[in-house]
Amino acid sequence: xxxxxxxxxxxxxxxxxxxxxxxxxxxxxxxxxxxxxxxxxxxxxxxxxxxxxxxxxxxxxxxxxxxxxxxxxxxxxxxxxxxxxxxxxxxxxxxxxxxxxxxxxxxxxxxxxxxxxxxxxxxxxxxxxxxxxxxxxxxxxxxxxxxxxxxxxxxxxxxxxxxxxxxxxxxxxxxxxx
Amino acid sequence: xxxxxxxxxxxxxxxxxxxxxxxxxxxxxxxxxxxxxxxxxxxxxxxxxxxxxxxxxxxxxxxxxxxxxxxxxxxxxxxxxxxxxxxxxxxxxxxxxxxxxxxxxxxxxxxxxxxxxxxxxxxxxxxxxxxxxxxxxxxxxxxxxxxxxxxxxxxxxxxxxxxxxxxxxxxxxxxxxxxxxxxxxxxxxxxxxxxxxxxxxxxxxxxxxxxxxxxxxxxxxxxxxxxxxxxxxxxxxxxxxxxxxxxxxxxxxxxxxxxxxxxxxxxxxxxxxxxxxxxxxxxxxxxxxxxxxxxxxxxxxxxxxxxxxxxxxxxxxxxxxxxxxxxxxxxxxxxxxxxxxxxxxxxxxxxxxxxxxxxxxxxxxxxxxxxxxxxxxxxxxxxxxxxxxxxxxxxxxxxxxxxxxxxxxxxxxxxxxxxxxxxxxxxxxxxxxxxxxxxxxxxxxxxxxxxxxxxxxxxxxxxxxxxxxxxxxxxxxxxxxxxxxxxxxxxxxxxxxxxxxxxxxxxxxxxxxxxxxxxxxxxxxxxxxxxxxxxxxxxxxxxxxxxxxxxxxxxxxxxxxxxxxxxxxxxxxxxxxxxxxxxxxxxxxxxxxxxxxxxxxxxxxxxxxxxxxxxxxxxxxxxxxxxxxxxxxxxxxxxxxxxxxxxxxxxxxxxxxxxxxxxxxxxxxxxxxxxxxxxxxxxxxxxxxxxxxxxxxxxxxxxxxxxxxxxxxxxxxxxxxxxx
Numbered sequence: 080x081x082x083x084x085x086x087x088x089x090x091x092x093x094x095x096x097x098x099x100x101x102x103x104x105x106x107x108x109x110x111x112x113x114x115x116x117x118x119x120x121x122x123x124x125x126x127x128x129x130x131x132x133x134x135x136x137x138x139x140x141x142x143x144x145x146x147x148x149x150x151x152x153x154x155x156x157x158x159x160x161x162x163x164x165x166x167x168x169x170x171x172x173x174x175x176x177x178x179x180x181x182x183x184x185x186x187x188x189x190x191x192x193x194x195x196x197x198x199x200x201x202x203x204x205x206x207x208x209x210x211x212x213x214x215x216x217x218x219x220x221x222x223x224x225x226x227x228x229x230x231x232x233x234x235x236x237x238x239x240x241x242x243x244x245x246x247x248x249x250x251x252x253x254x255x256x257x
Numbered sequence: 258x259x260x261x262x263x264x265x266x267x268x269x270x271x272x273x274x275x276x277x278x279x280x281x282x283x284x285x286x287x288x289x290x291x292x293x294x295x296x297x298x299x300x301x302x303x304x305x306x307x308x309x310x311x312x313x314x315x316x317x318x319x320x321x322x323x324x325x326x327x328x329x330x331x332x333x334x335x336x337x338x339x340x341x342x343x344x345x346x347x348x349x350x351x352x353x354x355x356x357x358x359x360x361x362x363x364x365x366x367x368x369x370x371x372x373x374x375x376x377x378x379x380x381x382x383x384x385x386x387x388x389x390x391x392x393x394x395x396x397x398x399x400x401x402x403x404x405x406x407x408x409x410x411x412x413x414x415x416x417x418x419x420x421x422x423x424x425x426x427x428x429x430x431x432x433x434x435x436x437x438x439x440x441x442x443x444x445x446x447x448x449x450x451x452x453x454x455x456x457x458x459x460x461x462x463x464x465x466x467x468x469x470x471x472x473x474x475x476x477x478x479x480x481x482x483x484x485x486x487x488x489x490x491x492x493x494x495x496x497x498x499x500x501x502x503x504x505x506x507x508x509x510x511x512x513x514x515x516x517x518x519x520x521x522x523x524x525x526x527x528x529x530x531x532x533x534x535x536x537x538x539x540x541x542x543x544x545x546x547x548x549x550x551x552x553x554x555x556x557x558x559x560x561x562x563x564x565x566x567x568x569x570x571x572x573x574x575x576x577x578x579x580x581x582x583x584x585x586x587x588x589x590x591x592x593x594x595x596x597x598x599x600x601x602x603x604x605x606x607x608x609x610x611x612x613x614x615x616x617x618x619x620x621x622x623x624x625x626x627x628x629x630x631x632x633x634x635x636x637x638x639x640x641x642x643x644x645x646x647x648x649x650x651x652x653x654x655x656x657x658x659x660x661x662x663x664x665x666x667x668x669x670x671x672x673x674x675x676x677x678x679x680x681x682x683x684x685x686x687x688x689x690x691x692x693x694x695x696x697x698x699x700x701x702x703x704x705x706x707x708x709x710x711x712x713x714x715x716x717x718x719x720x721x722x723x724x725x726x727x728x729x730x731x732x733x734x735x736x737x738x739x740x741x742x743x744x745x746x747x748x749x750x751x752x753x754x755x756x757x758x759x760x761x762x763x764x765x766x767x768x769x770x771x772x773x774x775x776x777x778x779x780x781x782x783x784x785x786x787x788x789x790x791x792x793x794x795x796x797x798x799x800x801x802x803x804x805x806x807x808x809x810x811x812x813x814x815x816x817x818x819x820x821x822x823x824x825x826x827x828x829x830x831x832x833x834x835x836x837x838x839x840x841x842x843x844x845x846x847x848x849x850x851x852x853x854x855x856x857x858x859x860x861x862x863x864x865x866x867x868x869x870x871x872x873x874x875x876x877x878x879x880x881x882x883x884x885x886x887x888x889x890x891x892x893x894x895x896x897x898x899x900x901x902x903x904x905x906x907x908x909x910x911x912x913x914x915x916x917x918x919x920x921x922x923x924x925x926x927x928x929x930x931x932x933x934x935x936x937x938x939x940x941x942x943x944x945x946x947x948x949x950x951x952x953x954x955x956x957x958x959x960x961x962x963x964x965x966x967x968x969x970x971x972x973x974x975x976x977x978x979x980x981x
Contacts, residue, residue, distance in 0.1 A: 147949060149960045153948065154943050
């Protein structure tokens with residue numbers, strides 16, 4: 080019985096590591112840049128990093144949803160983070176990078192790609208270093224930001240992947256229960 | 258002898274469900290006025306196989322329960338009992354109960370004992386009520402009482418309760434003819450028995466034919482055995498475990514006190530060989546009960562043989578069954594891993610195709626090894642062959658997933674039977690095209706919508722007998738369930754000859770519910786479409802069968818999720834036809850790729866009627882914004898693809914340069930204006946929703962030869978979207 084309980088706890092911990100969007104566990108973050116700003120995402124959410132390739136456009140969606148690409152047989156949507164954050168959009172170059180992220184929980188995961196200017200580093204963040212985010216005003220809505228951390232005098236904004244990539248109506252089609 | 262039996266459980270469950278299905282079908286076919294003995298035999302066989310199997314696997318509650326059913330059926334079969342509607346209904350109820358028991362066992366849940374007990378009581382009452390002459394629980398005994406008198410049997414079985422004090426066992430062992438063929442040797446069993454205690458065996462050889470007629474592989478002898486000693490029952494049962502389905506077996510304890518009872522058989526031991534007396538007493542009974550058993554066994558064998566050429570796939574049947582239980586009892590049942598049983602001929606075809614592909618591949622390999630330009634023709638030929646083989650292979654693989662739609666249809670006779678008797682209506686269900694094949698995944702998903710539609714027809718469509726006669730129609734209403742292929746689609750139609758739908762009533766209801774404006778003018782078709790609106794129900798009062806106003810919208814949504822559509826046509830006073838169009842498979846479609854600006858889209862070939870060029874002059878504006886053109890006396894609305902999808906128009910996006918693709922969706926024609934037609938190809942459908950979401954006017958995506966993604970257009974969706 081006792082053993083079961085500990086197993087249960089361990090399992091929870093693992094899930095927690097993988098899918099937690101809280102910042103209370105210190106961990107590694109992948110940092111990338113958008114213009115002069117630097118952002119970080121939980122590295123456990125990163126599936127792969129790819130170079131930009133042309134997408135197939137999806138009709139009648141917000142402009143930051145650039146379209147879909149073929150990722151080894153599955154159709155993966157690509158989101159432009161600059162446009163999502165209402166930054167000045169940049170031309171896509173050879174250096175433009177798509178970070179493929181996994182979102183969702185254990186029951187259902189989705190794969191999505193985000194377009195960023197460039198990937199810079201993997202940073203290890205102690206949770207004590209993370210400060211809560213101040214009000215950014217209009218540029219980025221506060222809900223995407225889990226916190227701020229400063230690395231080598233640079234400020235890195237840690238993003239909440241799940242909230243960031245929550246597309247409107249995304250879950251609407253799932254309730255086809257009879 | 259410790260074999261892990263659990264590995265066979267799944268097969269057993271599948272067989273049980275098959276058997277139950279056969280029993281149910283048989284019971285429904287049973288006409289009380291004109292009994293067909295073959296039908297009763299079929300039902301009996303179903304029960305018998307389940308009993309045998311469950312005994313082997315140690316599901317004793319199932320075996321006991323089935324045994325009572327079997328007793329009842331046996332009496333019906335022998336003509337000892339009148340077949341009544343009441344008995345049939347009790348048996349139908351028992352079939353349901355049995356199905357639940359087996360499902361519970363399969364899902365490793367507790368069997369609902371109270372329900373079982375209730376059905377057992379029903380069966381017992383039926384058994385005792387009519388045929389007092391036969392002692393209910395000892396049907397087996399009566400079949401085996403070769404020596405003992407019936408009166409003794411009863412007293413014996415009544416003594417079974419005080420088992421502990423026994424000093425021995427009396428075993429009546431009456432093997433069927435083919436016991437030896439199954440590899441069982443009675444001598445070995447007797448040897449094992451003799452190890453347990455002192456064994457006296459008595460062979461009845463009166464059934465043994467003369468040497469000239471005897472088939473040495475048949476077992477014509479039956480035995481009466483006595484084992485003395487304090488032996489637990491299960492040790493004896495274990496010995497007979499392996500022959501359980503192949504014999505009549507009755508194990509009775511011998512109490513030490515009534516010594517007299519042991520005496521008579523012993524005293525008969527000597528006369529056994531030659532006296533007429535024994536044979537005379539036996540003559541009444543042994544032949545009659547053994548013979549039907551033989552028939553059963555043979556019939557089972559032939560059934561097995563029949564089963565091979567057919568593709569009887571139990572796997573989808575199980576989910577169906579579960580769905581039924583779900584809806585009937587709103588009880589959640591865990592889905593077990595689904596499996597599929599495939600016709601061997603399909604697999605053979607598959608292997609054949611793989612062989613062809615391998616040959617072509619090696620041939621191409623040879624061509625490529627030292628390639629010179631003069632080999633180009635050979636290369637082309639090889640590639641063409643490879644293409645053909647690939648296509649065939651793909652078709653064969655798809656075929657493996659195809660199942661006859663009878664897997665869905667087969668449960669509707671019961672549904673109609675139950676509901677029509679509940680409603681007091683007389684309804685006949687006709688099934689047409691049950692062998693139409695359809696993808697397994699579609700089979701699983703189409704069941705619920707069909708149940709809903711049929712319930713609707715039963716409840717709302719068909720009138721009460723009195724009303725029907727008043728309307729000059731035959732008293733018995735007809736519902737026809739029809740499946741057939743048309744184009745790349747399968748069409749399922751539900752046709753009733755009820756009172757049809759009243760357009761005005763529908764509109765009035767919709768206005769009353771605030772679903773539409775009372776000033777709106779609707780065509781017949783649009784009026785029928787109203788029933789698909791959420792919260793719409795015209796039923797005057799709610800019943801437990803239908804009319805809760807949920808459902809039709811869900812039915813439609815589910816069918817559209819399958820890539821199909823649903824159409825209604827109705828004639829007031831004459832009936833309603835509901836037609837469901839479904840794609841044959843959910844994985845691959847034939848598509849026409851079209852160019853719009855820089856984008857490529859796929860239009861499903863089945864929805865394309867024709868493609869034409871028109872000039873600006875042929876356009877007519879409607880109300881200043883909608884565009885139509887006239888095609889053979891029909892005005893067809895135009896959807897400019899670059900406009901509706903916000904694509905940067907190219908030079909060809911002017912009318913006259915591009916092409917109009919005339920497509921049909923849900924009975925509505927429309928002209929899709931695209932820049933160019935690119936080519937036809939088969940495309941593998943990929944879900945957009947897996948990582949993304951549903952997009953209006955798009956049913957999915959596919960990956961083109963160059964690795965890029967193309968969206969597959971959903972024509973009905975486009976029409977709806979453009980009307981917004």
